[in-house]
Amino acid sequence: MMIANLDRTMIVQFLIGLALTVGGWLFFVQPRLDELRQLETAIAEYRARSSSLGTAASAQLAQRASLLRDQVAQIDRKNTIGRDSAVLYARITSLAKEHDVLVQSLQPSTAPTPSGETGVVVSRVDLTIRGGYEQVAAFIEALYAFGGFLRPSTLLIAPAQGGGEPAVTARLGCDALSFTLPAEIAHLQGAAHSDS
Amino acid sequence: MSPGIRLATPDFGLKPRSVAVALLPDRIDVVVRKRNTVVAARRIPITLGTDPNTWAKSVREASDDLRDVVVELGVERAPTAVVYTSPTQAVDLVSLKLDSASQARAAAILGCMETIPYPFDAAVVEAVVVGRDRAEDNAQIHVVVAADRQDVTGAIVEMTEAAGLDFQSATPIAATIIARLAGRALRYLPTERGWLYVGDHGSFFVVGGGGILRFGRAITIGLETLVESLTRPIRSSGTAEPIELDVREARDILYRQGIAGADEVIHGHAPLTMSQLAPLVQPVLQRFVVELRQSIRFGVPDTERDSVMLVVTGPGSAVPGFAALLGRELALPVSLDSRYAAYEYDSPASAGSEGNLAVANRRYLIQMNLQPQEITQRRDTRRLRRWLWTGVAAALIIIALDTLWLQVRLGELRGQEGALAHETAGLETLHHTQARLAAAVQAMDDVRGTIAQQVGAHVDFRAVFHELSRLTPQSIQLTTLFFRRNGDQMNGTADGYAAASQDADGQTELEAFIEALKLSPIIDNVELVHVQVASVGRTTGERFEAGFQAIAIPLSSDLEATPAVTGDSQ
Numbered sequence: 001m002m003i004a005n006l007d008r009t010m011i012v013q014f015l016i017g018l019a020l021t022v023g024g025w026l027f028f029v030q031p032r033l034d035e036l037r038q039l040e041t042a043i044a045e046y047r048a049r050s051s052s053l054g055t056a057a058s059a060q061l062a063q064r065a066s067l068l069r070d071q072v073a074q075i076d077r078k079n080t081i082g083r084d085s086a087v088l089y090a091r092i093t094s095l096a097k098e099h100d101v102l103v104q105s106l107q108p109s110t111a112p113t114p115s116g117e118t119g120v121v122v123s124r125v126d127l128t129i130r131g132g133y134e135q136v137a138a139f140i141e142a143l144y145a146f147g148g149f150l151r152p153s154t155l156l157i158a159p160a161q162g163g164g165e166p167a168v169t170a171r172l173g174c175d176a177l178s179f180t181l182p183a184e185i186a187h188l189q190g191a192a193h194s195d196s
Numbered sequence: 197m198s199p200g201i202r203l204a205t206p207d208f209g210l211k212p213r214s215v216a217v218a219l220l221p222d223r224i225d226v227v228v229r230k231r232n233t234v235v236a237a238r239r240i241p242i243t244l245g246t247d248p249n250t251w252a253k254s255v256r257e258a259s260d261d262l263r264d265v266v267v268e269l270g271v272e273r274a275p276t277a278v279v280y281t282s283p284t285q286a287v288d289l290v291s292l293k294l295d296s297a298s299q300a301r302a303a304a305i306l307g308c309m310e311t312i313p314y315p316f317d318a319a320v321v322e323a324v325v326v327g328r329d330r331a332e333d334n335a336q337i338h339v340v341v342a343a344d345r346q347d348v349t350g351a352i353v354e355m356t357e358a359a360g361l362d363f364q365s366a367t368p369i370a371a372t373i374i375a376r377l378a379g380r381a382l383r384y385l386p387t388e389r390g391w392l393y394v395g396d397h398g399s400f401f402v403v404g405g406g407g408i409l410r411f412g413r414a415i416t417i418g419l420e421t422l423v424e425s426l427t428r429p430i431r432s433s434g435t436a437e438p439i440e441l442d443v444r445e446a447r448d449i450l451y452r453q454g455i456a457g458a459d460e461v462i463h464g465h466a467p468l469t470m471s472q473l474a475p476l477v478q479p480v481l482q483r484f485v486v487e488l489r490q491s492i493r494f495g496v497p498d499t500e501r502d503s504v505m506l507v508v509t510g511p512g513s514a515v516p517g518f519a520a521l522l523g524r525e526l527a528l529p530v531s532l533d534s535r536y537a538a539y540e541y542d543s544p545a546s547a548g549s550e551g552n553l554a555v556a557n558r559r560y561l562i563q564m565n566l567q568p569q570e571i572t573q574r575r576d577t578r579r580l581r582r583w584l585w586t587g588v589a590a591a592l593i594i595i596a597l598d599t600l601w602l603q604v605r606l607g608e609l610r611g612q613e614g615a616l617a618h619e620t621a622g623l624e625t626l627h628h629t630q631a632r633l634a635a636a637v638q639a640m641d642d643v644r645g646t647i648a649q650q651v652g653a654h655v656d657f658r659a660v661f662h663e664l665s666r667l668t669p670q671s672i673q674l675t676t677l678f679f680r681r682n683g684d685q686m687n688g689t690a691d692g693y694a695a696a697s698q699d700a701d702g703q704t705e706l707e708a709f710i711e712a713l714k715l716s717p718i719i720d721n722v723e724l725v726h727v728q729v730a731s732v733g734r735t736t737g738e739r740f741e742a743g744f745q746a747i748a749i750p751l752s753s754d755l756e757a758t759p760a761v762t763g764d765s766q
Contacts, residue, residue, distance in 0.1 A: 010580060021591040021595070028599040053626075061629060119643070
């Protein structure tokens with residue numbers, strides 16, 4: 001009976017009212033609800049991500065990076081001896097003069113070659129020196145401590161022939177090594193240089 | 197009965213200003229109420245015919261006069277209840293023995309439809325349940341049913357709306373008065389009592405007591421019947437011409453002088469006494485008394501008949517001597533309704549006027565609203581439409597509030613999300629840096645491992661030379677020392693010449709030398725590789741070759757280990 005009383009105008013008005021309500025909901029509320037849900041999800045994800053990332057102390061990281069750069073700089077300096085034979089010869093000559101030994105011969109036996117070990121380049125150097133037993137010993141000790149990656153390969157010591165004072169001749173074969181820095185720390189070389 | 201669900205509820209009596217219109221055959225009484233207090237009233241004299249069509253036409257034509265009054269009173273668009281008396285109305289009190297009030301109401305409506313003299317589809321019928329007897333057995337439900345032609349009530353609606361009023365209801369005066377009277381009788385708990393309502397255009401008589409309505413009966417005689425009888429020609433002994441009173445004079449005589457003594461002068465400019473008027477009203481009064489007597493005889497048991505007290509109410513109770521006359525004729529004690537003591541028949545606002553009495557009970561106005569079906573439908577539609585748009589407005593308000601709340605919440609969440617995104621981006625960068633640093637530390641550890649493996653340990657040749665010098669006796673002469681690196685070990689070979697001599701234990705110098713070497717902390721794996729007897733000049737001895745291993749000592753690295761990098765380092 002009630003439906004019978006509803007005329008067309010009423011139905012149209014009902015539809016308009018319904019459309020207004022539904023439209024209002026869809027146009028104003030629904031998009032905001034969706035955005036609200038998205039934001040809540042995003043916030044939850046951010047929070048989960050934040051907790052999973054932890055809280056690294058940036059100051060400590062900077063300190064470690066600085067230490068790492070120092071080490072890279074140190075390796076780089078030591079690598080110079082192995083890479084640059086002129087530096088090596090100059091240092092040997094300087095050491096010989098310092099320890100009062102005579103460098104009779106100094107020659108690279110081979111060009112720098114990669115060793116079997118990955119990232120290691122070896123330059124073989126042979127030198128013959130002459131001097132007092134004590135001076136030769138001190139020279140050899142100083143040679144391996146002067147700040148490069150030097151590794152003794154062979155050493156032959158024999159009494160020197162001739163001369164007034166007792167002397168020995170030492171034929172020393174040593175490897176000057178340089179280590180190739182991996183990509184993870186190679187980029188710190190420039191920073192290390194600029195820092196130094 | 198109006199079809200459909202009744203949705204329209206008149207606002208009459210609820211709004212601050214409402215109007216009651218009493219539409220009577222000779223007048224329209226307009227009463228303005230403000231919260232149930234009469235604040236203004238007007239009377240419009242009209243003459244409505246007895247023919248239904250003429251009546252409806254006259255009602256429509258009365259709208260102009262009504263409009264003037266409405267404008268004068270300033271009650272345009274005020275909710276208006278109309279109570280009326282029409283030539284086509286049918287009002288009855290029906291008593292039924294049924295179980296439920298709704299059944300009784302439906303039965304009363306159906307019964308009325310069968311008795312009305314016009315097609316029921318042209319009629320509008322409504323009913324109101326007045327109450328149920330308090331008796332345990334044979335309790336009846338009393339229903340007042342009212343009916344009228346739709347075109348007649350339609351004319352009332354048209355008049356009301358044309359006058360600028362907001363039509364709410366149209367109810368026959370008789371219906372509301374009968375309902376009131378019947379309800380009063382049902383609520384009366386002591387012994388039998390009769391209530392006689394004497395109205396302008398009809399009367400109603402009910403007898404009840406002990407919560408039971410004995411009977412109710414409409415009597416077609418009213419005060420206007422008496423007034424009409426008084427307007428007939430009166431022959432006076434002193435005058436040749438008969439005297440004819442007009443309606444106003446007759447009404448005035450009735451209400452002011454009433455049914456007075458026989459010799460009392462009851463008319464000013466024409467010397468009339470009641471003895472001259474009595475022949476005019478006597479037949480009417482006689483008929484009225486007979487109707488009442490018959491009603492009491494058939495409605496009240498013999499044993500209780502003498503104890504019935506008659507209460508006269510309505511405008512008739514204000515007619516002097518009228519109630520007393522009835523009491524004498526019926527031989528019953530009579531009392532008057534005190535509410536009519538100050539009744540003024542010519543004042544529409546007077547307490548007890550039929551218009552005021554009829555609109556006093558809002559429930560009866562609502563339930564016996566005889567508005568045409570078209571109006572009902574229109575009101576239902578309007579009400580539905582109002583509900584619809586109210587609902588839509590409420591929904592839109594909720595949507596607006598929801599939108600507002602969501603907007604505020606979105607603002608908060610957007611800010612929160614932005615801050616978290618910024619914070620997380622910083623953490624991501626930090627985490628990335630941390631990861632790169634960890635990779636770099638790992639790479640550095642690898643490089644350091646490689647360096648340690650390649651040059652991490654070396655032989656302290658100077659110490660070895662000193663040790664050999666210290667351990668080599670005078671009898672042994674070392675000719676060459678040769679070292680060769682073998683992996684991370686340094687193998688040494690010492691060539692020399694040992695003089696042939698023995699100590700007290702029979703041990704040769706060479707053997708002693710080898711033993712001494714073996715005891716050296718920086719020389720290891722000493723072995724005599726080769727011995728050959730040889731002579732150097734005149735000295736005999738042994739040429740030998742001793743092999744050993746110079747112990748390498750870890751190189752003091754200045755490449756310190758880098759602390760590990762972890763995600764949660766503090």
